Amino acid sequence: MMLLETRNLGHSFGGLLALENLHLQVPEGALYGLIGPNGAGKTTIFNLLSGFLKPTQGDILFHGAKITGLPPEQITLLGIARTFQNIRLFGELTVLDNVLVGCQGRGRASWWQAALRFPVYLREEREYLARSRALLEEVGLAGAADDIAGQLPYGHQRRLEITRALATRPKLLLLDEPAAGLNPQETQDLMDFLRTIHREYHLTILVIEHNLRLVMGLCQHLTVLDHGLTIAAGPPAEVRRHPRVIRAYLGK
Amino acid sequence: MTTKHWLNLGVVGLLALFVWGAGRWLDEYQVRLLNNVAVFITLAVSYNLINGVCGQLHLGPNAFITLGAYTAALLTMTPAEKAANFLITPLYWPLSQISLPFPLALLAGGLVAAGAGFLTGFPVFRVRGDYLAIVTLGFGEVVRVLANNLQGLTNGPLGLKGLYPCTNLWWSWGVAVATVALITALVNSGYGRALKAIRDDETAARAMGLNTFRHLLLAYILSAFFFGVGGGLLAHLITTISPSLFTFFLTFNLLIIIVVGGLGSTTGAVLAAAFFTLAGEWLRVVEEPLEVLGLHIPGIPGMRMVLFSLLLLLVIIYFRGGLLGRREFTWAGLTRFCSRMGRHDAS
Structure with a gap:
């Protein structure tokens, strides 16, 4: 059963065709990689999948149901969480508050119940707090819970952004260049971290990455894009020998 | 009830005693x-909710204050007073016959403003940033022009005169305390956390599953409600209202207050509102003829505004985030401060 499927997905910005005929099939539980040179349309795919862009052609299916054109917040609540290429934390909130915001999307208490501290609100807050603290504990950020998120070291900010995404209880996690700006040691730590959360939270992970070492080491499936077109798909070992991939990356 | 609640109650009690003594x-x-201080606290704290906490540059509070002021005024005036005011065009029926008690009129003022907030919220929150500022600014102008021209509803440029001065210290301070309490409670709740998250990064907030439109609309409507109530209080304090009272200048004053107090800080909004209202009066001295060291200075009208501008410049240069930044007064903070002072004395 495919968790995520795109059929003939495409997007053009005015006359610029950013993505064409994408047929992506991500099985449940996969660690799936999406690679391609700059401008290949990778981030466009993420913006389409997470609802920040509406596709100009094709469909997106999640659990077999069409989610094409839904707004981002609804897609998140269905179970697709994402991170951003340039980290987007709530910079002036604490680390704990960042994760709490991730928890509260499905909250049922209304604003006046929150303002008047009704039991339904307090019960939800207690649950969010317990869940956030547990999450921070598991990812090793518990010590920084009361720090201001924008002042964390870069590597920790990346980790916090992933943690915050986990707080929305996703089934599918979209990671947009999680290793960008990390040194080799940090990249290694990140790979271990991704493997751990993949296992612990029964996640399916779709990752965009430039760092081929990370993608080849982590992913079971790859799709390679160039100029909005899919040029290869398959297991890493196969894809890396594909002549069109070599041409796209190295020039001929 | 925790210690914090008792302390808060104690402060309200002290305030009540103060109001009683003042009266x-x-x-x-x-x-x-x-x-005046109390009304401006109400207005500034509500403005800070949408502008400081949510980070949306809303420039139309004067519109909602106008709506609240006119609604409340039209509802408290007796039919005879209305007939005496509306000489050129008579007031529409049934407004010409209705007369309500002050509290109900205030509530109605708030509800009409909130209703206008609901209706304008949809176009307003289709845009962000500078565009939002322009849309709300335009809305403020629309309301002012309507107030000038809907003769049968507002009596046009002549305004409404001879309102009964219903606003006393109990009403003004009661509303101020209720506003501060409700908005503080909301800002310190999960909803407030969501609003601050939207201020920091709306895209990320949406990716967290927050319906940011609904959150912003709620804050906008809530602030509109308190603008309306504040407008009603203001009308029954001044007892004469006309469209020229509610120009953009009023919004501008509120904006100065919350920027100087610290955008996003309710404490800052309260302190700055009190400071500006009182300083505005004390500085009247500089507009009167003065004898300084044998030097005669003739009174210069508008000199107060020059001093205010200077003050604003100084704040912008030396306190970029306003006097309080985003800090808030808390009992825990006070305890920490006192214990630090205590240690300092001992050493």
């Missing part, structure tokens, strides 16, 4: 000033 021993001018 008894202060003269009319001083009472008037205190009323």
Whole structure:
């Protein structure tokens, strides 16, 4: 059963065709990689999948149901969480508050119940707090819970952004260049971290990455894009020998 | 009830005692000033909710204050007073016959403003940033022009005169305390956390599953409600209202207050509102003829505004985030401060 499927997905910005005929099939539980040179349309795919862009052609299916054109917040609540290429934390909130915001999307208490501290609100807050603290504990950020998120070291900010995404209880996690700006040691730590959360939270992970070492080491499936077109798909070992991939990356 | 709640109650009690004493021993001018302080606290704290906490540059509070002021005024005036005011065009029926008690009129003022907030919220929150500022600014102008021209509803440029001065210290301070309490409670709740998250990064907030439109609309409507109530209080304090009272200048004053207090800080909004209202009166001295060291300075009208501008410049240069930044007064903070002071003395 495919968790995520795109059929003939495409997007053009005015006359610029950013993505064409994408047929992506991500099985449940996969660690799936999406690679391609700059401008290949990778981030466009993420913006389409997470609802920040509406596709100009094709469909997106999640659990077999069409989610094409839904707004981002609804897609998140269905179970697709994402991170951003340039980290987007709530910079002036604490680390704990960042994760709490991730928890509260499905909250049922209304604003006046929150303002008047009704039991339904307090019960939800207690649950969010317990869940956030547990999450921070598991990812090793518990010590920084009361720090201001924008002042964390870069590597920790990346980790916090992933943690915050986990707080929305996703089934599918979209990671947009999680290793960008990390040194080799940090990249290694990140790979271990991704493997751990993949296992612990029964996640399916779709990752965009430039760092081929990370993608080849982590992913079971790859799709390679160039100029909005899919040029290869398959297991890493196969894809890396594909002549069109070599041409796209190295020039001929 | 925790210690914190008892302390809060204690403060409200002290305030009540102060209001009681003020009503008894202060003269009319001083009472008037205190009323002004309370109304501006209400307005500034509500403005800070949408502008400081949510980070949306809303420039139309004067629109909602106008709506609240006119609604409340039209509802408290007696049919005879209305007939005496509306000489050129008579007031529409049934408004011409209705007369309500002050509290209900205030509530109606708030609800009409909130209703206008609901209706304008949809176009307003289709845009962000500078565009949002322009849309809300335009809305403020639309309301002012309507107030000038809907003769049968507002009596046009002549305005409404001879309102009964219903606003006393109990009403103005009661509303101020209720506003501060409700908005503080909301800002310190999960909803407030969501609003601050939207201020920091709306895209990320949406990716967290927050319906940011609904959150912003709620804050906008809530602030509109309190603008309306504040407008009603203001009308029954001044007792004469006309469209020229509610120009963009009013919004601008509120904006100065919350920027100087610290955008996003309710404490800052309260302190700055009190400071500006009182300083505005004390500085009247500089507009009167003065004898300084044998030097005669003729009174210069508008000199106060020059001093305010200077003050604003100084704040912008030396306190970029306003006087309080985003800090808030908390009991825990006070305890920490006192214990630090205590240690300092001992050493």
